[in-house]
Structures are given as C-alpha cells and as structure tokens.
Amino acid sequence: xxxxxxxxxxxxxxxxxxxxxxxxxxxxxxxxxxxxxxxxxxxxxxxxxxxxxxxxxxxxxxxxxxxxxxxxxxxxxxxxxxxxxxxxxxxxxxxxxxxxxxxxxxxxxxxxxxxxxxxxxxxxxxxxxxxxxxxxxxxxxxxxxxxxxxxxxxxxxxxxxxxxxxxxxxxxxxxxxxxxxxxxxxxxxxxxxxxxxxxxxxxxxxxxxxxxxxxxxxxxxxxxxxxxxxxxxxxxxxxxxxxxxxxxxxxxxxxxxxxxxxxxxxxxxxxxxxxxxxxxxxxxxxxxxxxxxxxxxxxxxxxxxxxxxxxxxxxxxxxxxxxxxxxxxxxxxxxxxxxxxxxxxxxxxxxxxxxxxxxxxxxxxxxxxxxxxxxxxxxxxxxxxxxxxxxxxxxxxxxxxxxxxxx
Amino acid sequence: xxxxxxxxxxxxxxxxxxxxxxxxxxxxxxxxxxxxxxxxxxxxxxxxxxxxxxxxxxxxxxxxxxxxxxxxxxxxxxxxxxxxxxxxxxxxxxxxxxxxxxxxxxxxxxxxxxxxxxxxxxxxxxxxxxxxxxxxxxxxxxxxxxxxxxxxxxxxxxxxxxxxxxxxxxxxxxxxxxxxxxxxxxxxxxxxxxxxxxxxxxxxxxxxxxxxxxxxxxxxxxxxxxxxxxxxxxxxxxxxxxxxxxxxxxxxxxxxxxxxxxxxxxxxxxxxxxxxxxxxxxxxxxxxxxxxxxxxxxxxxxxxxxxxxxxxxxxxxxxxxxxxxxxxxxxxxxxxxxxxxxxxxxxxxxxxxxxxxxxxxxxxxxxxxxxxxxxxxxxxxxxxxxxxxxxxxxxxxxxxxxxxxxx
Numbered sequence: 001x002x003x004x005x006x007x008x009x010x011x012x013x014x015x016x017x018x019x020x021x022x023x024x025x026x027x028x029x030x031x032x033x034x035x036x037x038x039x040x041x042x043x044x045x046x047x048x049x050x051x052x053x054x055x056x057x058x059x060x061x062x063x064x065x066x067x068x069x070x071x072x073x074x075x076x077x078x079x080x081x082x083x084x085x086x087x088x089x090x091x092x093x094x095x096x097x098x099x100x101x102x103x104x105x106x107x108x109x110x111x112x113x114x115x116x117x118x119x120x121x122x123x124x125x126x127x128x129x130x131x132x133x134x135x136x137x138x139x140x141x142x143x144x145x146x147x148x149x150x151x152x153x154x155x156x157x158x159x160x161x162x163x164x165x166x167x168x169x170x171x172x173x174x175x176x177x178x179x180x181x182x183x184x185x186x187x188x189x190x191x192x193x194x195x196x197x198x199x200x201x202x203x204x205x206x207x208x209x210x211x212x213x214x215x216x217x218x219x220x221x222x223x224x225x226x227x228x229x230x231x232x233x234x235x236x237x238x239x240x241x242x243x244x245x246x247x248x249x250x251x252x253x254x255x256x257x258x259x260x261x262x263x264x265x266x267x268x269x270x271x272x273x274x275x276x277x278x279x280x281x282x283x284x285x286x287x288x289x290x291x292x293x294x295x296x297x298x299x300x301x302x303x304x305x306x307x308x309x310x311x312x313x314x315x316x317x318x319x320x321x322x323x324x325x326x327x328x329x330x331x332x333x334x335x336x337x338x339x340x341x342x343x344x345x346x347x348x349x350x351x352x353x354x355x356x357x358x359x360x361x362x363x364x365x366x367x368x369x370x371x372x373x374x375x376x377x378x379x380x381x382x383x384x385x386x387x388x389x390x391x392x393x394x395x396x397x398x399x400x401x402x403x404x405x406x407x
Numbered sequence: 408x409x410x411x412x413x414x415x416x417x418x419x420x421x422x423x424x425x426x427x428x429x430x431x432x433x434x435x436x437x438x439x440x441x442x443x444x445x446x447x448x449x450x451x452x453x454x455x456x457x458x459x460x461x462x463x464x465x466x467x468x469x470x471x472x473x474x475x476x477x478x479x480x481x482x483x484x485x486x487x488x489x490x491x492x493x494x495x496x497x498x499x500x501x502x503x504x505x506x507x508x509x510x511x512x513x514x515x516x517x518x519x520x521x522x523x524x525x526x527x528x529x530x531x532x533x534x535x536x537x538x539x540x541x542x543x544x545x546x547x548x549x550x551x552x553x554x555x556x557x558x559x560x561x562x563x564x565x566x567x568x569x570x571x572x573x574x575x576x577x578x579x580x581x582x583x584x585x586x587x588x589x590x591x592x593x594x595x596x597x598x599x600x601x602x603x604x605x606x607x608x609x610x611x612x613x614x615x616x617x618x619x620x621x622x623x624x625x626x627x628x629x630x631x632x633x634x635x636x637x638x639x640x641x642x643x644x645x646x647x648x649x650x651x652x653x654x655x656x657x658x659x660x661x662x663x664x665x666x667x668x669x670x671x672x673x674x675x676x677x678x679x680x681x682x683x684x685x686x687x688x689x690x691x692x693x694x695x696x697x698x699x700x701x702x703x704x705x706x707x708x709x710x711x712x713x714x715x716x717x718x719x720x721x722x723x724x725x726x727x728x729x730x731x732x733x734x735x736x737x738x739x740x741x742x743x744x745x746x747x748x749x750x751x752x753x754x755x756x757x758x759x760x761x762x763x764x765x766x767x768x769x770x771x772x773x774x775x776x777x778x779x780x781x782x783x784x785x786x787x788x789x790x791x792x793x794x795x796x797x798x799x800x801x802x803x804x805x806x807x808x809x810x811x812x813x814x
Contacts, residue, residue, distance in 0.1 A: 013578075013579055013582050041582075041583070041584055070578070071575050071578055071579065072575070072578035072579045072581070072582055073582045076581070076582050076583070076584055076643075077582040077583060078583065079583070160806060160807075163806075163807060164712055164807055164808055165706060165710070165712075167807060167808070167810070168478050168479070168706070168709040168710060168711060168712070168808075169705060169706065169709060171420075171477070171478055171479035171709060171810065171812070172420055172478065172479045172705050172708065172709040173705075174479070174483070175420050175448075175479055175480045175483050175484040176448070176483070176484060176485065176486070177448055177483055182705075200806070200807065201807065203804070203805065203807060203809075205809060205810045205811065205812050206807075206810065206812065236483075292704070292705070294702075294704045294705065294706065295701075295702070297699065297701045298576060298579050298580075298589075298699065298701065299572060299575070299576065299701065299706075301579065302575040302576060302578060302579040303572070303575060304575060305571055305572075305575070305712075305713060306712060308806065385805065385806065388806035388807075389805075389806045390803075390806070391803060393800070396797075396798060397610070398610065398792065398796075399567060399570075399607070399715065399792065399795035399796045399797070400567075400570060400571055400574060400607065400608065400610060400795070401571055401574070401575075402610075402612060403574070403578065403612045403613065404612060405578070405612050405613065
C-alpha cells in the first residue's frame with residue numbers, strides 16, 4: 001500500500017492553522033510514513049501539480065516550533081469547491097491519478113465546512129472506486145461555527161486577541177472622559193462566537209465593553225441608539241462591540257443599509273463602509289457625540305503574536321490525531337475536540353464521520369444571550385475562558401516575531 | 408519649600424505613557440519628596456481640583472510593574488490648551504493658588520508638543536511671580552515628531568506593533584495568490600515615522616510591505632495607481648502602507664477628496680480617517696482586483712501587549728530623570744533621549760530647555776526616503792531597529808494581560 005502523505009490547507013487562515021499542519025507533519029514523520037507532500041493553495045494547487053516535499057522546508061524541531069508560531073496558511077489556501085461527482089467525474093479521476101502517481105496513501109485537509117465537503121466527496125469517490133487512500137479532515141475556523149466539536153481550533157487565539165485588544169481599547173477610549181462612543185466590528189458573518197469573546201475583556205481591572213451585539217439576535221437600529229444614548233450619558237466613554245453579521249428584522253445585514261445610504265464622493269463614486277463605520281456615523285448624527293469605528297479586519301485571524309497556548313496545543317493535536325486515526329484505517333472522518341472538564345480544563349480528540357459536521361453551522365445558544373439581548377451570560381464566559389489560557393511566546397529575532405515561510 | 412509632587416498626562420495616550428508616570432512616581436518616592444499627587448485628565452481636571460494621592464493606588468513594586476504594562480493614560484488625559492498669560496491671567500493665578508494650597512514644589516507633565524507649551528507657560532508665569540515651583544516636561548508621542556530628542560517614548564512600541572502586525576498581514580494576504588491589494592493605514596498626521604516602521608517587518612522570513620507612502624512626500628494618485636498595478640500583476644498579493652497624513656500637491660489630505668466633513672479638535676487639528684478606505688476603492692475601480700483596507704486606528708497606540716522593552720525602559724527613564732533634574736533646581740525643561748551608540752544600542756537622558764522642543768515638528772529626513780519616493784532607506788531601518796528591541800511580557804491573569812486602573 002502507498003505510504004506517502006499529502007496535506008493541504010483551505011479556506012480563511014487562522015493564527016494556528018499551521019500548528020495543525022505541524023501536528024500532521026510531525027506525527028507522520030514519527031510514524032515513518034513516507035514522503036510528506038504539501039499541496040500549495042489547497043486542492044486547486046494540487047490539481048495544478050504544485051506540490052512540495054515538506055521535509056525540504058521543515059527540517060528539524062526548531063522548524064516545527066516556528067511553524068506553530070507562524071500565522072496564516074504555510075502552504076497557501078484556496079476557495080475551490082469540488083463539483084458533485086456526477087457532474088464532473090473527470091476531476092476526480094484526475095485527482096486520484098495524481099495521488100496514485102505520487103504514491104499517496106494518506107490525505108489530510110485542514111479547513112472549515114467547505115473543506116470537509118471536499119473530504120466527503122473524495123472519500124465517496126475513493127470508496128466507489130475501491131481506492132485504499134485514507135481521507136481525513138482536520139478542523140479549523142476562527143468563527144467557531146463547526147458542529148460536534150466543542151470548539152474549533154483557531155477560535156481560542158482569535159478570541160484572546162479580540163478580548164485583549166478590546167481591553168486595551170476601552171482604556172484608550174476612556175482617557176478623555178467625554179462620552180465618546182467607540183464601535184468595534186468583529187468577524188463572524190452568521191455566528192457571534194467571536195463578538196461574544198469581547199466579554200472576556202472584563203475583570204477586576206476592566207469593565208470591558210458596554211454592549212455586545214450578535215448576529216443570532218435581530219438588530220434594531222432604534223433600540224441600539226437608545227441604549228447607546230443612555231450609556232454615553234453615564235460613562236466616560238462607551239465601547240460597543242458589533243458582529244459584522246448583525247441583521248435587521250427584514251433579513252438585511254446592517255452594512256447593507258450602509259451600502260444603500262452610501263455617500264458619494266466628488267467623482268460620484270459610492271463610499272463603501274462597514275457595519276461599525278455606518279453605526280458610528282449614525283450615533284454621531286443622532287447623539288452628537290464623538291464616535292470612532294474600529295474594524296479588526298483580518299488582524300484578528302492572523303495575530304499569532306497573541307496565540308492561546310490551549311488553542312495551539314489543540315490545533316496541533318487535531319492534526320496529529322488525524323494521522324493516528326488514518327493509520328488505523330479511518331477515512332471520511334474529521335478530528336474533533338471533546339471537552340472532558342472545564343475546571344480544570346481538559347480535552348480529548350475523537351475522529352467522527354464527516355457527515356456529522358459538514359455543512360452544519362453552530363450558533364451561539366440563545367440561552368447564552370442575556371435577556372436584554374445586548375450581552376452574553378456567564379455560561380458563555382465559562383465556555384470560552386479556558387480556551388484563551390496560556391501564551392505561546394513568539395521567537396523574537398531583531399525585535400520581530402520570527403516565522404517560517406515557503407518560497 | 409513645598410516638597411509635594413504633582414504629575415499629569417496629556418494628549419493622546421501611548422503604550423508606555425504610564426511607564427513614564429511610573430518613573431516619576433517611583434523616583435519621587437525614592438527621594439522621599441512628599442505626597443505624590445496625580446491630576447485626573449491633565450490640567451483640565453487639575454483646575455476642577457480632581458487630583459488624587461497616587462500612593463493610595465500605586466502601593467508596592469508590583470503596582471509599579473503593572474503600571475508600566477498598562478496602556479493609555481492611567482490618570483486620564485485632556486486636550487486643553489492654556490491661554491496666553493496676557494489673555495487670561497486669572498487661570499494662571501488659579502493654578503498657582505491650587506498648587507500652593509496643595510504644597511506642590513514639583514510639577515511634571517507627560518505629553519507631546521501641546522503639553523510642552525503648557526509647561527513653558529506655567530514656568531514663565533512662575534518665574535514672573537517668583538514661584539519656587541519647578542516645572543518639568545516629560546516627552547511622549549507615538550508620532551516621534553518631537554525635536555531634539557533622538558526619538559520619543561511611545562514610538563518604539565507603536566513601531567513594533569505596526570511592523571509585527573504588518574508582517575502577519577502580509578502572510579495573511581498572500582494565501583490566495585490572487586493579486587489582491589491590501590492597503591494599511593498608519594497614524595502620523597504630518598510625519599511618516601510610524602508608516603515607515605512597516606519597513607521593519609522585512610527580514611529573511613518576510614518581504615514586508617511592497618510600498619510605503621509618507622506625508623513628507625507629495626502624493627500623486629496616478630503614480631500610486633501605476634505602481635500598485637505593476638506590483639499587483641507580479642505578486643501573489645500586494646501590501647501597501649500609507650500614512651493617514653499623505654497629501655496631494657494642492658495641499659489637501661488624500662482623505663479629504665472623499666470626506667464630507669472633517670471635524671476639528673481643540674487644537675485645530677483635523678480629524679483624519681479613511682485614506683486606506685478611499686485608496687482601496689480607487690484601486691478596485693481602476694484595476695479590478697480584490698482590495699482590502701485596514702486601519703490600525705487607536706490599536707497602534709494602546710497595544711501594550713507588544714511593548715518594546717527599550718521603549719518601556721526609556722519611557723521610565725525620562726520620567727525618573729525629570730524628577731532628578733527638578734530636585735537639582737531645573738525648571739522649564741524637558742527630558743530628552745540622546746543616542747550614545749546604535750550598535751550596541753545605548754542611550755542617555757538630558758534635560759533641555761523646553762523652548763528648544765516646543766512647537767517644532769521633526770519630520771523623516773528626505774535622505775531617508777528612497778529615490779522612488781515609495782519606501783525608506785537602510786538609514787531609517789538602522790535608526791529605528793534598536794528602538795523595537797526586547798519585549799516586556801504582560802502579566803497574564805485568566806488569559807488576559809493584567810492592567811492597573813483608577814476608579
């Protein structure tokens with residue numbers, strides 16, 4: 001049987017997606033499986049035969065440690081969705097031909113929901129054609145919206161960055177004692193796991209954000225304005241957190257209103273703006289206070305200088321355990337995290353059938369939202385707090401975090 | 408003679424402005440000067456008699472260490488400009504009455520150019536009225552635009568944050584290999600010291616940003632577009648850094664092209680934002696590529712989780728040395744950093760007459776800009792690199808950096 005390994009990364013990058021790559025690589029090496037190939041830019045690059053021998057780039061344990069500390073996808077990524085088998089069998093034929101030529105026996109794909117779909121389709125084709133190749137998914141997403149797994153690798157580090165930065169921004173905002181309103185926009189198109197992480201900023205030394213708005217709760221601009229007005233009048237400065245995915249009762253995203261009400265510049269071009277930007281302009285217009293919009297943008301998914309140690313450990317483990325499972329014959333499966341205990345925190349890894357996870361979106365439970373609908377409860381905090389514990393200090397060289405990089 | 412001390416913070420906060428406060432506090436305590444008062448919200452709060460006894464909040468060495476690690480202004484800030492003495496002598500009379508009632512012999516004000524102006528005026532009034540009170544300025548600004556001092560406390564940490572984050576963003580942007588253009592906007596109203604710090608992201612493991620545009624160089628939208636088009640066609644993804652203060656040949660800020668109305672702060676400074684957003688829309692419209700605008704906003708001045716150790720040490724030293732100088736009788740002076748050597752880096756602190764610094768703006772020397780006008784030379788890097796060295800690890804509690812906070 002073929003013993004070579006191939007691994008790819010797909011979808012949006014995270015701070016720890018390379019820790020999962022390190023887990024696959026190190027475990028496969030330990031097991032003496034064969035050549036460990038990496039596909040550049042996921043299945044898309046694989047089809048273009050842009051595959052590398054990872055051993056030529058990750059040469060020793062220091063390289064493995066650097067890989068764990070390097071954000072974004074070391075191998076590059078893609079947003080390529082495989083067609084249904086019956087729609088285009090040719091592409092599957094081609095993929096398996098390349099895999100067989102490369103002597104691949106184990107195929108690992110690190111990604112979110114779309115990547116799991118890829119693994120399911122490849123497994124199905126493999127099974128239908130009697131291929132012995134094992135296909136395993138390795139989960140990642142900062143959004144934390146994957147089903148079955150207690151949480152997703154990538155979430156803890158993004159949550160830690162968001163909470164720590166909001167804690168700093170609250171201090172910054174309050175220096176002038178002028179009732180200013182800062183609106184911070186956090187990622188999460190359909191789920192509020194990340195926006196809710198702002199609550200972790202609270203503690204003996206910080207009030208944290210004043211309000212948190214999740215996509216799980218219908219957003220009402222009038223109610224929002226009333227709440228902000230009240231806080232702004234009582235507080236030295238208000239800090240409001242909104243998910244990029246908050247929606248109105250009619251189903252429109254809030255930033256779609258922004259797009260409709262777009263101002264036009266001197267050349268007649270529409271000025272696009274995000275959710276925070278739109279709401280901060282509205283607050284300024286309605287309440288007359290100084291406002292500021294801050295978008296964490298892609299920083300929140302690549303701020304590896306503030307990785308959560310628990311997240312790095314788990315991201316590595318879901319990679320390593322996928323290799324172990326594949327070697328015992330598992331295929332069409334994805335590794336997931338089981339929470340064994342919250343206090344003290346302990347986790348285990350299982351490999352479940354991908355169909356249980358693929359194409360399902362896990363939202364923040366409504367019971368974890370306060371009755372005022374503008375914050376999360378202690379249950380959320382108890383759930384998320386263990387996931388941001390510990391730090392993986394970057395290796396600083398010349399004052400900068402050192403990374404490892406292809407090409 | 409009065410032996411009590413009062414200290415205030417003014418202007419925009421930084422990651423290390425509290426390290427200077429710690430330096431003043433610890434040195435004054437060591438010298439057994441008397442009660443160390445802190446004015447809340449600078450001279451404005453002082454006039455409202457909102458002063459505190461700092462010893463009730465900073466109780467031991469752990470508190471001093473926490474203060475060094477806490478971003479933003481512990482005492483709060485203000486943007487209050489003292490009137491000219493001849494315009495309103497009453498306010499000076501009032502200030503000195505409060506100072507004398509409080510038994511203050513030493514007055515320290517941590518801030519930028521506007522704060523130095525405050526110290527000059529108070530010194531002048533004190534001298535004219537025969538007051539024995541010593542007035543000392545302690546410099547801070549992330550902008551690094553203060554004269555005489557080799558660099559400003561606050562700059563090193565902001566530069567470290569900017570460079571480290573841009574290094575992460577370059578990795579993030581390149582995952583899709585699709586010629587996308589990311590435009591990152593960095594603070595710096597009139598000077599490009601901070602935008603130039605993006606160059607520090609470059610190294611064996613990172614190409615860093617592709618282009619850097621400083622306010623010192625007249626900005627031309629057409630030239631910009633040509634350069635971006637060329638890079639976008641050759642690179643997996645381009646990362647462009649622009650200062651918020653870039654201006655057209657006619658003197659308008661680039662964001663004024665689009666901005667409807669710029670509000671003006673108490674010092675008559677225009678409130679800028681949206682340069683990256685505007686340029687990214689223009690690039691998308693002209694080149695048809697995917698673009699993304701990222702603004703570091705206030706994060707870059709409060710990201711204490713990534714402080715430069717050199718910066719923290721120097722910020723502390725300019726505070727402590729101001730106390731020493733005042734005790735030897737100095738007044739109407741500000742502490743400055745002298746670079747004694749770049750390799751190995753060594754610095755000393757002097758106390759110079761404030762008039763040498765106040766109301767002068769230090770720009771990036773044009774010789775440190777490349778002939779292509781879209782990057783900085785090795786001289787800038789040699790200047791800035793020592794200032795981002797070393798880290799001051801936050802004290803993490805419950806996964807979050809711990810701060811110390813008034814109220």
